[in-house]
Amino acid sequence: MLSAELEYYRPSTIQEALEQFLSLKRENKLPLYYTGGTEIITLARLNLIQTKAIIDLKDIKECLAYEVWNDSLITGSALPLTFIEDKNLFPLLTQTSTGIADHTARNKITLGGNLCGQIFFREAVLPFLVCESHVIIAGMKGIQSVPMKSIFNQTFQLEEGQFLVQLLTDKKYLNLPFITIKKRQQWETGYPLLTIASIKVDGQLRFGFSGLCPFPFRSESMENELNNPSYSFEERINKSLEHIPGPVLNDMEGSKEYRLFVLKNTLIEILLGMEGK
Numbered sequence: 127m128l129s130a131e132l133e134y135y136r137p138s139t140i141q142e143a144l145e146q147f148l149s150l151k152r153e154n155k156l157p158l159y160y161t162g163g164t165e166i167i168t169l170a171r172l173n174l175i176q177t178k179a180i181i182d183l184k185d186i187k188e189c190l191a192y193e194v195w196n197d198s199l200i201t202g203s204a205l206p207l208t209f210i211e212d213k214n215l216f217p218l219l220t221q222t223s224t225g226i227a228d229h230t231a232r233n234k235i236t237l238g239g240n241l242c243g244q245i246f247f248r249e250a251v252l253p254f255l256v257c258e259s260h261v262i263i264a265g266m267k268g269i270q271s272v273p274m275k276s277i278f279n280q281t282f283q284l285e286e287g288q289f290l291v292q293l294l295t296d297k298k299y300l301n302l303p304f305i306t307i308k309k310r311q312q313w314e315t316g317y318p319l320l321t322i323a324s325i326k327v328d329g330q331l332r333f334g335f336s337g338l339c340p341f342p343f344r345s346e347s348m349e350n351e352l353n354n355p356s357y358s359f360e361e362r363i364n365k366s367l368e369h370i371p372g373p374v375l376n377d378m379e380g381s382k383e384y385r386l387f388v389l390k391n392t393l394i395e396i397l398l399g400m401e402g403k
Contacts, residue, residue, distance in 0.1 A: 133179040140188060140264045140291065146181050147287050148266070155179040159289045161189070161204040161236040188262075188291050189238070198260075198294040203238030207250070210237065216295065219253040221306040222323050226250065238290045242282055248342045249308075251278065252323035252334030255344040257299040262292040280341035280372075302326055305399055309388050311380055319380045320388050324396050331400055337379075338389060339372035352393065363393045 133155065137143040143159070150157035155178035183189050189204035192213055199216055207223045211232070214220045226232060226240060226249055240250040254261075259274045265288035274293075277283050282290065304325040308318050321336040330353050336342040347369035352362050367386070376382040 131178070134182065135179065136182040136185050138185045140186055140269065143181055143183060143186060143289070144264060144266065144287065150179045150181070151287070157181055159183055161238040183238070183289065184236075186291075191292060194297050197297050199297055199300060201237060201293045201295065203236065203241070203290040203292060205237050207232040207235050207237065207240065216253065216300055218257070218299075218304045218306065218323060218325060219250065221304075222253050222321070223250045225308040225318065225321070237293075242284070242290055246340050246342075247317065247321070247336050248281075249318070249321045249323075249336045251342050252306075252321065252336055252344075253325075254278075254293050254295065255334045255342070256323060256325050256332040257295050259296075260294040261290065262294065263288050264291050265289070275344075280343070299325065299327070303400060305396055307392050307395065309392060311384075317379055320385060320392060322389075322392055322396060324400060326400055331396070333396075338374060338385060339370065340375060341372065343371055345369055345371050352397070359394055359397050362397070363390050366393070 135146050137146055147157050147159070156176055157179040158177045158181070160180045160182045161184060184204045186204065189202045191200045191202040192205055192210065192215065193200055194215065201210070201216065207226060208229065210216070211220045211224055223232070226235065237250055241248055254274050255278065261272050261274055261277055263270050263272055263277070263284065265285055269291070271294065284290070302325050304323070306321070306323045308321045311319050318337050320338055323334040325332050331349065332344065333349055333352065334342065334344045348366040351366040351369065354362055357365065374382045374385055380388070
């Protein structure tokens, strides 16, 4: 259950948030940053996380930005998924995030909450992986811009006290051909069996995967095989499976064998739909 003594803070600046975290840490209150809160509340009720203080980032203007500036789309970490979908400045992100939970839940789920949450699907990270975005991180060492691929490895590799402020995506990616496919075993909402986001850049397809392994990923080794014109689609796909970077999930959503079956069929669908674009 949530403690009645849980302290709640809502800073208005990045510096204030960092100072509050440091102060609360010194008091041994195990502070957590908070943007959406749906996951933190759920996990706290299940006694799966322990904290005495929450630092809400939703009043920090940098975390609420959503605009094209200096050839990059700035996407704030505290933006609700439905806000991003309604503005639709990044269509690949819009389509990928639309299937995360239902509309009511997405009103509360923020981009940062999905990207940094403990639920391993984190589908909203896929567009940023395939578009090689940069991440703006705030921490005790100041504010840094870091390439996505250097800070995201299965999860965001944030140091204690750091939080995600924004993501920067080169605007050249915003109008490129793309496709996002989400497969579920049943129902229209709920956890997916598999999500694949693909974009075509300079004649080559890039792929981001969620639900296949216990973490979302982009594999350039898989892409090299999937883009090899010397082989048939089936041969490309079979060769790409040799480079899956982790164990294929085998859970209540679907067996390993079923996931691989769905993966192969979905990749065929993507290759057929994207090759000529």
